[in-house]
């Protein structure tokens with residue numbers, strides 16, 4: 001089989017809807033979702049709630065809106081949200097926490113992007129009336145900018161239990177929580193039960209063109225429905241998107257192991273290349289971050305050379321590059337991509 005051209009490893013968001021998904025979209029029965037009358041969207045929301053063993057779920061146009069909605073629902077302006085230094089909510093959502101929510105992000109360093117209660121506890125504000133109060137902790141699983149690392153379920157539960165004991169809520173940015181579930185061989189419902197709110201993306205490895213879901217209690221989701229409307233996220237015949245989401249939710253998770261296997265193959269081959277620093281053992285899911293430090297080549301320079309050879313990836317910083325496997329790249333593609341990196345490093 002010939003490689004896909006270009007081989008696009010920039011993100012798992014680049015996946016395009018499959019023929020089956022497009023057919024489901026074309027055939028979707030739809031209605032006005034602001035009136036809550038879209039049968040396909042209602043079915044997706046019921047199904048997501050069921051998969052996560054929750055009372056209710058809500059479809060949102062993006063993961064960013066899902067995270068912001070959950071933050072707004074659980075904080076007041078002037079309160080603090082604890083998040084990790086490399087976290088998506090802090091770095092890649094246009095400062096919406098403070099710009100829209102009026103909350104202070106309190107950023108702390110995790111290990112490989114993963115927080116522990118020990119680290120979080122030091123950042124929690126004393127309950128003194130003239131200090132800002134910690135309202136929410138935001139965790140991420142998998143951790144995108146730490147190379148797709150997985151949060152162990154016992155650690156998540158420990159953080160949630162201790163936070164709840166102090167009246168602090170915990171939100172999970174589970175953009176790739178199904179990748180984490182695949183790695184852990186656990187059910188997402190069991191992994192995410194202790195969280196007050198969860199956001200997950202349909203539009204990444206699961207393969208839908210658009211959309212994320214948030215899940216929680218019925219009251220919480222009704223509150224989020226109002227916030228989503230305030231943010232401009234009330235949609236009308238969104239069943240055409242929900243139809244794709246239903247296919248993604250049913251069939252997407254089963255094939256994520258293929259992406260992880262391809263990431264391993266790619267990581268092993270990249271690690272063999274002179275000038276590339278990468279521990280293939282550290283690659284747990286579908287994201288690889290490798291370094292070019294000491295190679296004399298910057299990430300911008302290598303990305304330019306790769307693009308000329310029809311392999312696409314993104315920079316993390318001046319010396320690190322991220323590659324992501326997904327359903328639109330094959331085993332042959334990742335093997336070819338590794339060969340291209342090898343030749344590009346030589347010039």
Ligand SMILES: *Cc1c(COP(=O)(O)O)cnc(C)c1O
Nearest residue numbers: 062063064065088140144173175
């Ligand atoms: C992609 C992503 C999101 C949401 O992104 P959108 O592009 O807004 O859908 C949130 N968190 C993480 C960790 C992500 O990788």
